[in-house]
Amino acid sequence: MPTRIFKFYRKETDSYEVVNPELWQWRANYNDGTFLEQFDSQDRFHQIAEISQKELHNFVMFNIETGKGITLKFPKGASLIHSYLRGGQIGDPTSSYTVYVFGYEFQAQKVILAILPDGNLALVDDIKDIKLLSFSKSTNL
Amino acid sequence: MAATVEICESNGAGETISHNLTNSNMGNTDASSPDPVAYPISPGNRSYIKYQRVHVTNMGGSSQVKTLKIWRTTALAGSTTHVTNARTSSYAGALSYATPVKTAVTNVDQAMPTSQPGSANLGIGGDLAGIISAAGYSDYLGHQLITDAGDTAGNTSTMNYQYEETA
Numbered sequence: 001m002p003t004r005i006f007k008f009y010r011k012e013t014d015s016y017e018v019v020n021p022e023l024w025q026w027r028a029n030y031n032d033g034t035f036l037e038q039f040d041s042q043d044r045f046h047q048i049a050e051i052s053q054k055e056l057h058n059f060v061m062f063n064i065e066t067g068k069g070i071t072l073k074f075p076k077g078a079s080l081i082h083s084y085l086r087g088g089q090i091g092d093p094t095s096s097y098t099v100y101v102f103g104y105e106f107q108a109q110k111v112i113l114a115i116l117p118d119g120n121l122a123l124v125d126d127i128k129d130i131k132l133l134s135f136s137k138s139t140n141l
Numbered sequence: 142m143a144a145t146v147e148i149c150e151s152n153g154a155g156e157t158i159s160h161n162l163t164n165s166n167m168g169n170t171d172a173s174s175p176d177p178v179a180y181p182i183s184p185g186n187r188s189y190i191k192y193q194r195v196h197v198t199n200m201g202g203s204s205q206v207k208t209l210k211i212w213r214t215t216a217l218a219g220s221t222t223h224v225t226n227a228r229t230s231s232y233a234g235a236l237s238y239a240t241p242v243k244t245a246v247t248n249v250d251q252a253m254p255t256s257q258p259g260s261a262n263l264g265i266g267g268d269l270a271g272i273i274s275a276a277g278y279s280d281y282l283g284h285q286l287i288t289d290a291g292d293t294a295g296n297t298s299t300m301n302y303q304y305e306e307t308a
Contacts, residue, residue, distance in 0.1 A: 008201075008202035017199065017201055017202050045202045047204055048307065049204065084307075085303060086146070086303065087301060087304065090165045090299075090301070091174075091300075127305075
């Protein structure tokens with residue numbers, strides 16, 4: 001299967017940027033049955049800001065290798081949260097990691113899910129609580 | 142990965158920038174990735190200060206890179222200490238580049254964290270809440286080892302970084 005090349009058009013520079021696919025990608029499902037995919041079928045990349053949150057029914061993160069998904073029911077009036085925590089050791093590219101962070105803020109409370117590099121899932125109410133070494137069977141947050 | 146991010150180091154009077162560091166070795170010379178065996182720090186003295194930056198070379202579809210965190214893992218041997226300008230509060234603003242020296246540098250006096258900080262400790266544009274929204278650099282991370290007269294050679298530890306990216 002040929003490798004797909006996704007592109008993002010940046011208005012500020014009037015130019016296209018190549019975007020590498022993410023292991024976990026999002027799909028925004030709207031109340032009217034339509035949807036917006038982060039990496040769409042036309043090989044276009046979409047930013048979170050393009051999601052019409054007022055029309056959002058649920059937000060799905062899916063793994064492009066396993067096909068498994070995590071569905072987040074989106075409360076009306078909530079604010080969507082989505083970002084990546086990336087890092088590693090200076091000078092060691094093999095140590096680089098990505099944590100996929102998503103959730104929402106609703107009535108001053110946050111519900112945040114973090115997909116960790118080992119595939120485990122953490123539920124927190126503050127992104128500051130996401131520390132890789134914190135999530136083991138013997139550690140209490 | 143969306144944004145392309147590397148760690149750079151500046152050296153020399155004319156500020157020569159070394160991109161995509163392969164290590165963060167420190168020694169008795171102003172150079173990127175020096176051989177510490179060839180340039181050992183004399184016990185009781187400091188290493189040459191490092192001026193490093195997080196560099197976004199391409200936003201890759203992302204809108205922001207922010208919340209930069211730098212820390213060291215594994216303990217240093219002997220009585221060696223590790224100082225930096227990185228801090229999570231009362232940030233002194235962007236550190237200015239100067240030809241690296243092996244004496245103390247103003248504002249490079251905080252203990253390098255040995256676990257992941259709870260919030261940003263390296264600024265962008267002089268502000269811990271700063272953001273990178275187009276190809277560009279963070280503030281300089283200044284850091285330096287201070288050895289004790291009784292220390293011996295052979296310190297090995299790991300420098301870590303993390304940032305938040307919005308796409």
